[in-house]
Amino acid sequence: MNVRELAKEQEQYVIECRHHLHAHPELGMEEVKTTEFIKTELEKSGIAVQTFDGITGCIGTIEGGKPGKTVMLRADIDALPITEEPRKTYCSVTPGVMHACGHDCHTAMLLGAAKILAAHKEELCGTVRLIFQMAEEIGRKSEEYVKRGALESVDAIFGMHVRALMDSGTVNFEAGERMACSDRFTIRVLGKLTHGSAPHLGHDAILAAAAAVQALQQIPSRVNNPFNSLVVTVGMMNGGTKENIVADKVELVGTVRAFNRELRDSMPGRIEKAVKGVVESYNCEAEFDYYFGPSPLINDDQTLVELARDAAGKVMGESALKPLTKLTGAEDFSVFMEKVPGVYGFLGCRNREKGIDCVHHHPAFDVDEDVLYLGTGIYAQFAFDYLQAESKA
DSSP: OOHHHHHHHTHHHHHHHHHHHHHSOOBTTOOHHHHHHHHHHHHHTTOEEEOOTTSOOEEEEEEOSEEEEEEEEEEEOOBBSOOOOSOSTTOOOSTTOBOOSSHHHHHHHHHHHHHHHHHTGGGOEEEEEEEEESOTTTSSTTHHHHHTTTTTTOOEEEEEEEEEEEETTOEEOOSEEEEOOOEEEEEEEEOBOEETTOGGGSBOHHHHHHHHHHHHTHIIIIISOTTSOEEEEEEEEEEOSOTTEEOSEEEEEEEEEESOHHHHHHHHHHHHHHHHHHHHTTTOEEEEEEEOOSOOEEEOOHHHHHHHHHHHHHHHOGGGBOOOOOBSSOOTHHHHHTTSOEEEEEEEEEBGGGTBOOOSSSTTOOOOGGGHHHHHHHHHHHHHHHHHHHHHO
């Protein structure tokens, strides 16, 4: 079976799906029409579809002609609150909402793979489940599917993302740390209100908060082992009511990015320790909240990595496989990988000759659609190969 040729036959279908999805984007947890579209397309291929109470997204199931294990293929379906630059004939018709990350591509590619897998289900040595996941951009919303039993009986999961900083015709599947966690912390600095002409009568929360911001930067530079990548960013600092009033309340909100799981788990304590002493030296107090978002995404199953590389090589050629430095962006596919073995990779979609070289999450974001059928092929090839390999194990 030549999966690349089968994927090429689906190329126009995949592009048409992408155009429809791109023109009708929906934000995370609001993907009602998107889910209806996906469900309709899957059912056209005779694929059974499962939806869930209380959330959007769905799962399609393809039962193979031979017994075996179950592999899950994942695509995310949500868009972003961005107003698109009107450069395409299929631009978003939803004001202020745009597929500026490529999730429309992932969904279209997986719909194409679904058609291939359904048409050749008698050759499958097991079951393929296709999860179209809501709200990847929000945080850990993939957890909602886990709570509803979506991973029950799943033996392995596969996902990938189009990559605007990789050239078309290249692909990456690599072992080890691939994407960071994305955690959020909130620090409330509490002081004592007074008039700006008499600062000695109060406790300046703004001054204490400024010192806290500086103290936080000592964690990655002096507390952390430099061989462990770590970013601590304070992105919001809100406080004060008037120019001549010493503020009594300031809120700091920031993010932590790390790859090492143990380091990540230690961050709430490290942040509290770094800030508490500094704030108290200004006679202020501090309250802390820490939210664990998506975990670090680590390809630590070497067998699945090799299967993914082999699948990509069959579809695109071995020379297409390229190295890629790990990314400090986050991906809630890691939530699935905490439950079942998985592998995640990247498909290049940049084409400077076509003027397609804009970064993700930008109003002018676009992809080279010539690569979409290749993504379809990789999805399908991985499913075939995984089930075949497991049937012989």
